[in-house]
Amino acid sequence: MEVNPLSIILVKAGSKGDRLLFRYPYHEQENNEPSGTKRKNPYALSVAEDLLQSPLPPISNINKGGLTGISDELLSSLFAVKQELCNQKFELKVNDVRFVGHPTSLKNKSQDESGLLLIHIVFALQALASHSVVKCYHDLSKRLGIVLRHEEHRCAYISEQTFSMVSIHDDSCTGNLQTESVFRKILEKCTLAKNIKQVYDDLCNTGIVNIRINRWIPLSFCLPQKVHQWHLRGKILEPEDIDRCLKALRPYHSLLLLYPVQQLYDFTSLDGSPSLLRMFSQYSPLKSLQTLAIDSDITLSHVFELTAHLVYWAKATVIYPICSTNKYAITPDAPLHLNSTLINKFAEAFPGVDLIKEINDFSLPTSLSQKCNSLYHTSQQSQLVQMIIWMLQHHLLVQLHMYIQYIPTDHGLMYSNADETKNIPAAQTLQNNGILSSRTFSATPSRQSRTHSESDASIISDIFEPRPDSELGSAAMNSSLANVSFSSADEEKQDYQELLLDFPDDERTAIFKIPASNNSEDLNLFARLCRNGYFRGEHHVEEIMYLENLRRSQLLQLLDKFRDVLITYETEDPAIAMFY
Template sequence: MSQHVSSPLLAVLLVTSSSRGPSLSFRFPRRPKLEKRYSKVRYLVAKQEVKQESQPTSQRQISDSSSSEEEGDALDLDGTTDDDDHSNIDATPAPSSRKEDAEVASSVGGASAATKEAAATVEAAEHARRRKRAYEQYLGYDCETLASLLAPKRELCHQKFELVIDDLAFVGHPVCVDKDGKWDVEEASSDEELRGRDDTRRGSASGYRIGSPDHALAEPSRSSTIANPMTLFHFVLVLDRPDPSPDLPALDLTSWLQIFYDNIAFKMTAALFAEEIRCQYVSQECDKIGALRERCMDDGQSYSSFLTHANHTSSLAKSIQQVYSSISLSSNAFVTINESIEAHLQLPPMLHEPSKMMKMADIETPIDINDAIFTNTTSTKDGRVLPSRPINAEQLMHEEWSRTTGPFLLPWKTLLLLRENHEHGRPDDPDDASEYSAFADKGIEAWARKFTSLMKPTLDGVPTLADSADLLGWNLEEDIYPMVRHLIYYREARVIDVPRIQNYYSVSPLFELAELAKLSTSWSIKFLTLPPLPSFLATLSSALKPFSMQINRRDQRQLCLDALIWLLRHEIVVQMHVRLRLVANESCKRKAAIARDQERERIRKKRVLIAERRKKEEASGEMVDGFSSFGASMQAFSADLSQSAPVFRGERDEGIKTAKKDRGRTRDQSTPKQDEMDDSEDDELYLNYDIEFEQWETQPIASIIAEPSRASGDENEWIAAMVEGKEAWQTERMYKLLPFLNGKHTVDEIVYRLEWRRKDLRAVLAAFREDILTFVHP
């Protein structure tokens, strides 16, 4: 379903080092090709101008004539041409070679037999020189120079290696022997600890360190029987540095290289390192490859012939070629190292389908960053507290698309098996049969079959991840989630919401119309009684209604479910979730205003009583005690006033004037400090009114409460007006529902997290139908 994207992987190298020095033991492919970048714009020209460019005085001819032989081919990085590769259309000889060939051809045409023999000798010598250069140069460098660049010192081993030269990036993880000259697990672990590395690699999809005790070695390390034992090896990926892309604006070069390092270079190095410790596998294979290379050079064979022989002679060379061929085609690389360790290498969706990542905003609702699910923290061994999940939507999307194990897992989600007969234990896709056979009858596959047997879609739905944990008696975090990520990694399942034919579905914005013709054929073969796929999708997108109504046959409910599952497996449709928003309408705002008016009237009367009490106390001569009690009363009054609500303008002004009259009668008998307190109270009385309130106090307008769980003072009064007059159980459930009324939560999530039944939620929605807005969104 994904559109093919050209791979930036140019080559795969294996660099080794021994007492003889560093060497480039193996490289693939023979002639890596790099898309040429220009420093200035090249304009299209007319045909007559093209003829002028072919003249010897043209700038293009001058620049070509001054180029070296390696620079003649714009796409071939090594500038080599074997004698058996003349059929390649991209194998363009260098300018000097073209000139020599033309001279030889003309001389041969009209010369004697001796001249022809001399020309043949010159041509044979030229071919021999090119064959030798194919063995000695690569990527525009001498192999010895390239090996010295990629064989770091011991202090730089057992860590990430990154080198960028012009448009080429070299990424790997070099490993070496310990101080005693032995390949040891403890050496790799101690080097990482000395550099301050954690037990689990940051961002590494492998989840373990090279030489981790979790991957214990089955056999002890053999004593070295090689004349010049290998002291270092380095599995290197050569990448074409990417240009800035609108599809990945936030992905810088370091992050981009980190993806290749985590998912390919580190995993492959870990497998090779384990086999080198166990049986000196890499050392022996490199000796085979080196002896074969010397023999092919002595026999005058081309480098292409050497690669063909190496593929049949060395299992390591075959594995390296498999890795390059698979990754360069944007597919999974499944290799077996020495028939002992199985390595499954793949790149995340961010690099496979970058254009789809930009469209995800159309089908995903922004996350609630204040939700407890996204604000959980974890503590490390050294006492640091780190967030366990991203804190914003951009980070969340980047994390999901840069991982090969799927999105963040939530207990109310479920799993959609991508193979129809997965529960029978055999894949239906012949291309996946080899991958499946490698894992069949292994321990984890037995548990996987037990888990996937529960995930068969039925008319009653599919068990959620939380339900499957209860049914199997497994732990959700420790058992279910790792199993789900295992199935996602091997592309056997995908996380979705529970599919029901009563739900709403629409055509997914991620669906590529270029695939419609191919899928229409499969649809017609599988669903003979249903309309053609284009017609069915047109009907589906024309009106929003339950999926079961798209097939108006009550006796064909199972057919309806099968069609829905087929569409979901091919990512053609997406579920439209019902979401909730809280709306403060005009009636509740008027009710809240009346309540605020009544509260302010109560405070005004309380102030009058306090003033009368003060006058009586002053008249009786208890001035000191009266003043202290009056100050306490005024303090309580100010507290009530700060929480009171505004009243309508006419009644508000009348209340303030009455308060001023009452204060004027006693101003002459009060102290200057008390007068200052009264003036501040008047200012507070005016400032306590919301300016926006004046715009709708006569004709209030309905508005949405964006975050009901973090409502403002006015919004809390509106919510109180909503629940006024409701039954106790309705009020209680309404307050529990408030955190989910921001439009960012689905019905499945609400029912799971509140531990309600669906009819309980429907009862609350019916009781507050005038205050809760329902809408659909993916």
């Protein structure tokens, strides 16, 4: 796995020279030179023609997930950089290994010439590591350098630790100790070496580093590419993906903690945010982020920031608030085989309840109202909600939302090309909470139909607007108006047609065949939602309800009345699906 470090190396440089003080893991170095490159006769000369015809195989410095083939003296000379290169990113590639660090200068004005000049903690990674992984490890090296510099200025901690490590190295020269024994002895006596070992173990095991350097300065770090793999099942999640997911947050979304609130109080102590504790006190997966912000007396923007913080650290995920109308189905890649550990975990959380039996009801999309019938007691309903929360926390269920597609004719709705959409007036564009949607009509006949609509409007204006006396005498005008008579039904039909003037002719014809089009309120709401782009399969029902301030019953009734030109389908919300 390319996100795990191969090794962590500690190097110091000063007036007395540079030295590799500690590295972990400290297994014995192995000669990794390919066997085919060894010469049987050390005095034999290499033939240039043979080297050209059979190039040397690439040399690897990775063996069993660890760094090998590079001596400590070479590493020391590589990482003990000059003073001009301090306090900036260090990156070096050697064969198939990439070294990343941030050399930190520790010398201040109060120190003499014999004091430390540089301390450098370097992470050895696979050369194929992505740019985001390299960036994260550089950030960790920089944080460690800042903490160590603070402790050096406060209590000369680094001077004490390096002196102890150098003494052990010097004693090993007289005692003929092996390198592995030297590093083991350093690990037993030096707290800095123990901190480095803990950092390595945490990065390889969980991806979250939570330590105190010198039992004083807390250091917390998250490697998102590692910490999110427990539910992504081996897929690498980049920080840019998380940022893109968090930009899709909406006030109607909800926060789902992946751990009990009591277990997160230790996490909040490092975070140091009192507003996070207030949010935890009012937390409920049944509340939207907007409701949670009101109950916690926190601004909505700050709730978004806290949610982003928890999601980045894999402490929470984003869902739609749990309610009776939510419809769930089993996640396609849910680990529900017979030997799954989740079965035992579910039995411990809910004694006497079988996970396979409960989740079987969601083989087909099922809403909570369908599963929780009227015969359920209050305690049974509460337990059902808790089981749904547990399944969502372990990514066993996915919620399905209803999307709407406007299909006015047998040939469907043809959308305009990218070049034509640039000419759409700004009045046809709606911006709500950062969501841009536009109503575009049929590609080829759109301009023709719009021209017909404008001509229809001009005809109507010619009929009802009086012309000047120079063009038409007052007597003739009165007689013409007297000859024009409309029934009340025709006037209402004329008003309805004005609501759909910007619709193509074939679409208006199909809509007016629907009995509900005789109701001006229903037709007005239908036309408004259609113009704003809500019937293009990009907005689910819950989002339309929030953006347009509509009740669910009101929207569902409208869909039922205009079902001849609307189709509905159910799928997951892409904004939430990205968190899975």
